[in-house]
Amino acid sequence: MAKITFDGVEVEVPDGTTILNAARQIGGSIVPPAMCYYTPLKGSGGKCRACLVRVAAGSAKDPRPMPKLVASCVTPVQDGMVVENTTSEQVLNVRKGIVEMLLINHPLDCPVCDQAGECDLQNFAFEHGVSTTRYQEERRTFEKIDIGPLIQLHMTRCILCYRCVYTANQITDNRVHGVLGRGDAAEIGTYIENIIDNDFSGNVIDVCPVGALTDKTFRFKSRVWFTKPVNAHRDCPKCSGNVVLWYKGKDVLRTTARKDQYGEVKEWICNECRFEKKETSDWTIEGPAHIDRSSVISANHYELPVLNQSVVADLPESTQRDLEKNPPLKLGN
């Protein structure tokens, strides 16, 4: 076990845990954002640099600070490590820079993008970015490609997080999906159109943090915040059958896998559940789905947002005193 101090909060985690996962054990707003890291996918992370943190002390044995900011999603903890995220001015400034870099070649077509409202890049830019741009050059663009009968790739929006590549490699048996080209000309591709054809290919849509991979059965049907997420399950011979149905009125507009509060899929689902079963009668409804992330979806539907909710059991004394003096604003109850 290793004990680390993250933004002044102590947490004990098993050896080999990454800094990001240690922070997620604490939870709340101090968790670094992650655009490319995805816990279920082996080898993911380290690419977007959104989760950079400052290590103020490397370990108990060697308490020197690390010379550069490190990617918290791939750096394992050491006992006695002291990490600064929101408490470091440097980290916050660098993160602003990362937002800017991710957005310079992004089309910012949120008004017509299906991902808007549940887009990681949108949230990231809103929370950490600046509201203007200094980029006046031409943005790179690509043609839309159908990489399978039910999935469309709009490479212009892609931030090259590689999540879909890992998904395609790790949960399906044939590798037909990879990165072509280099630098800012790099693109996700299958080289041959309409090549992706297997039962779990739809999961690449769920892992995509932006609107680059979209469900062709849902494209332009509705803004996500007008749909109501409902947990449902069915007896599926291929997958667990645990899904979220997104209703508009009586119609099931789309089906997705269930995700945790960090947007990570809990159980992969098959294409039959995702694309074909679009009738309420196909499913056993469990009840409204809880969307944990800071999203317009949860804001408008089932509950009010809970602000400054204290999630940490063992706060340092100074923080505890501060909290008692200024109790967090609680809405809801």
Next chain:
Amino acid sequence: MGRKLLTEHINVEGINTFEVYRKHGGYRSVEKALKTMTPDEVVEEVKKSGLRGRGGAGFPTGMKWSFLAKPEGVPRYLVCNADESEPGTFKDRQLMSKLPHLLIEGMITSSYALGANTSYIYIRGELLYVLRILEKAIAEAYAAGFLGKNILGSGYDLDLHVHPGGGAYICGEETALLESLEGKRGNPRNKPPFPAVQGLYARPTVVNNVESIAAVPVIVNEGGDEYAKIGVGRSTGTKLISACGHLNKPGIYEIELGLPVEEFIYSDEYCGGIWKGRELKAVVAGGSSVPILPKELILKTAAGEKRLMTYESLSDGGFVTGTMLGSGGFIAMDETTCIVRNTWNFSRFYHHESCGQCSPCREGTGWMEKVLHRLEHGHGHMEDIDLLVSVAKQIEGNTICPLGEAAAWPVAAAVRHFRHEFEWHVTHAKEAAQPGAVYRANAVLV
């Protein structure tokens, strides 16, 4: 005249064949190491020699070797990084094509020191003719019993392979090189784990530059202490410098570290001064990725001391008034060079060579190139100059591998030392956009 440790026999007829090389004292270090020394003693000699990595970073080679993890029953690898593709650096190509056996000898001795039974030379894909030379030399070494099973009856086995890259600059980064060697896309890996713990095929691996490995036979033959006597302070031994640009005698020179920069540029023994009797304007001292320095700062440090060709002296003053020895790609520019155009050219290279894996480098290199293109072609604004510095800062230190820094440093340094030229490109946009237009100090005063 400085001593030539690596290139002493480089011009001997037929030195690329085994017999001639052997006649000139070749493979002595293999005999000495395998017959009279333990692997640890070889490592100790290299440590004593103070040899520092010749690929650019200048990390002590002996130290790197001693970091190699040695778990029981797990193979270890030595990989020679011959993916030399930095603009301005062309020393390894010459060394390998003229003296292939020197590299092979170094590989055998070094592999013995590290306990590696399989070693690789990862060579840049464009150097196919050098690959052929090396393959021929390796076949000769096998035939002579210096490679293969039970070398010289010592019981030590070594297989040596040459592997060509696909022509990507990024594969000169050690973890990208290992990925490429494994047959994957050449994307740098996240560190930790470092190659010394998990490198090639997730086994402990040492990656060294060609010139570092070629220096090992000399160190073993003459002794680490003897080698350390050459040079100044912590910069020991000799270094190959590939000099190019506006010089009377561009080429590859083996210098003793500690040679004054002024002597290197102007003496007839080395570069012989600036061509056509022109004035020196700026120097990029260690390959395109190190900061550019104006004449005043390359000849003398900010404190007024003579600048020497050593790791320490060149980096004196940090990046504010210093630079780096880097890989020894010495680019001299005379007064007719447009610094903005040159910076744009470097920037274009890094834009083209970024692997596209992490966002600051992927997007930032392209951004810098576009802004520099605009400035060079007369469409720039004053704010663009600060924008360049700011973008360079956003890339630097925030990327997976050092390519980000390599792209950011030249731009930041060019603006730092030649801001007036960038400003001239904005204020005299039309003039500056003409082909061959160069800022002249007196032209601005008019």
